[in-house]
Amino acid sequence: MTQTGLAARRTAHSLLNSVTEDQRLLSEVMPAKLSRLEADDRARVQRIVTGTLRSMDRLDRVLKPHLRKRPAGPVQNALRLGAYEICEGGAGHGVVNAYVEIVGRDKKNAKLKGLVNAVLRKVADEGAPNWGKMPVPQLPKWIRNPLIDAWGNKAIAGIENAHFAGAAIDITVKSDAAGWAEKLGGTVLPTGSVRLPAGVQLSALDGFASGDWWVQDASAALAARALAPQAGEKVLDLCAAPGGKTMQLAAAGADVTAVDISAGRMERLSENLTRTGLKANVVVADALQLTEGGYDAILLDAPCSATGTIRRHPDLPHAKDGSEFGELFEIQIQIMDHALTLLKPGGRLVFCTCSLLPDEGEVQIDDLLDRHPDLTVNTDAIRAIDGIDPDWITEEGGLRLRPDYWRDLGGMDGFYIAVVTKPA
Ligand SMILES: C[S@@+](CC[C@H](N)C(=O)[O-])C[C@H]1O[C@@H](n2cnc3c(N)ncnc32)[C@H](O)[C@@H]1O
Numbered sequence: 001m002t003q004t005g006l007a008a009r010r011t012a013h014s015l016l017n018s019v020t021e022d023q024r025l026l027s028e029v030m031p032a033k034l035s036r037l038e039a040d041d042r043a044r045v046q047r048i049v050t051g052t053l054r055s056m057d058r059l060d061r062v063l064k065p066h067l068r069k070r071p072a073g074p075v076q077n078a079l080r081l082g083a084y085e086i087c088e089g090g091a092g093h094g095v096v097n098a099y100v101e102i103v104g105r106d107k108k109n110a111k112l113k114g115l116v117n118a119v120l121r122k123v124a125d126e127g128a129p130n131w132g133k134m135p136v137p138q139l140p141k142w143i144r145n146p147l148i149d150a151w152g153n154k155a156i157a158g159i160e161n162a163h164f165a166g167a168a169i170d171i172t173v174k175s176d177a178a179g180w181a182e183k184l185g186g187t188v189l190p191t192g193s194v195r196l197p198a199g200v201q202l203s204a205l206d207g208f209a210s211g212d213w214w215v216q217d218a219s220a221a222l223a224a225r226a227l228a229p230q231a232g233e234k235v236l237d238l239c240a241a242p243g244g245k246t247m248q249l250a251a252a253g254a255d256v257t258a259v260d261i262s263a264g265r266m267e268r269l270s271e272n273l274t275r276t277g278l279k280a281n282v283v284v285a286d287a288l289q290l291t292e293g294g295y296d297a298i299l300l301d302a303p304c305s306a307t308g309t310i311r312r313h314p315d316l317p318h319a320k321d322g323s324e325f326g327e328l329f330e331i332q333i334q335i336m337d338h339a340l341t342l343l344k345p346g347g348r349l350v351f352c353t354c355s356l357l358p359d360e361g362e363v364q365i366d367d368l369l370d371r372h373p374d375l376t377v378n379t380d381a382i383r384a385i386d387g388i389d390p391d392w393i394t395e396e397g398g399l400r401l402r403p404d405y406w407r408d409l410g411g412m413d414g415f416y417i418a419v420v421t422k423p424a
């Protein structure tokens with residue numbers, strides 16, 4: 001950190017405000033803000049902000065006894081960041097002064113800098129002796145309650161544990177998972193992905209520049225496995241960017257057309273294809289506007305709430321409140337129905353979402369079958385995936401993946417995958 005750490009802490013404060021006050025995701029605001037900092041400060045900002053977001057509920061409990069009422073969002077955020085740093089062993093004096101200065105510079109809240117000083121001093125003096133033993137942070141109620149309804153209280157505790165623990169980096173390799181695991185010091189997971197050791201710098205690793213592997217959570221890798229692409233098959237990858245699944249399909253020898261509405265994300269897909277030496281037809285378009293069909297198989301990785309990825313994105317529960325999800329469910333229905341029109345008779349559609357909500361998984365497939373009674377769910381395609389636990393197969397024949405699964409291996413992202421077949 002710079003001498004006083006002020007630039008990094010101001011950036012951390014501004015990022016946290018973007019999430020909680022402006023409902024922005026870190027992925028939208030972080031790159032621009034970090035680009036102004038030295039590499040050292042960038043890493044620290046990321047550590048402080050993601051640590052604070054992951055510990056939000058704990059921090060609010062630490063702060064509560066020192067506050068008569070919760071102050072305005074930006075002031076509470078300065079307190080949260082300061083308390084986080086202190087509880088994680090930061091030097092009390094420097095931390096307190098920095099956050100007092102940050103609030104003091106904010107015209108609207110400057111009068112509360114005395115409060116910030118008093119509260120953070122108390123936290124620094126008293127410490128948080130039980131910090132490491134406090135209950136695992138709970139998700140905000142707007143997402144916690146539907147997840148309890150879906151999976152029960154025991155599951156939610158496991159899911160929250162997994163969110164708090166964070167996620168390892170998984171890679172999908174073109175071939176020889178065991179060889180790459182050995183070379184990179186990782187482990188081969190039951191489904192064939194390789195889990196890397198903590199703290200690696202990806203671009204410096206063997207096999208990155210040569211494109212022998214790409215980063216992809218072990219759960220996400222199973223959608224293309226469920227599709228089981230055959231060499232020469234005409235496959236449409238809908239909602240494809242940044243291309244993790246496109247690369248799997250292309251590596252299997254399929255003739256892949258990758259479509260996504262976002263030109264920026266498609267640039268990343270093209271870069272990924274170049275790095276890995278794989279080929280696909282790259283099309284920037286709205287899936288709903290496609291007219292050319294005749295595909296043997298379609299993989300639809302639909303836009304969704306992304307609630308399965310909270311391990312990696314602890315900002316999501318604090319930036320969102322679920323109000324836009326209804327619109328996403330509707331888009332999923334429209335793209336699924338349109339995808340069916342592009343599929344050959346006898347063709348297969350893989351529908352998947354990185355979501356923990358049944359509304360974006362099990363319920364979507366039940367509803368799809370109500371709308372199209374001639375479709376069949378192909379559970380054999382799910383059963384054929386190496387390394388999955390048969391208990392993960394759902395009543396309607398899909399695959400439900402949750403962060404609390406593989407507890408001893410370090411968890412997985414939440415995901416839902418189903419394969420449906422069109423009548424021949
Ligand atoms: C879950 S991400 C896809 C991840 C990707 N399949 C992968 O494996 O790397 C969802 C994608 O849907 C795209 N999208 C959203 N609405 C779309 C639409 N109407 N048509 C095409 N793509 C869309 C978004 O731009 C986003 O890239």
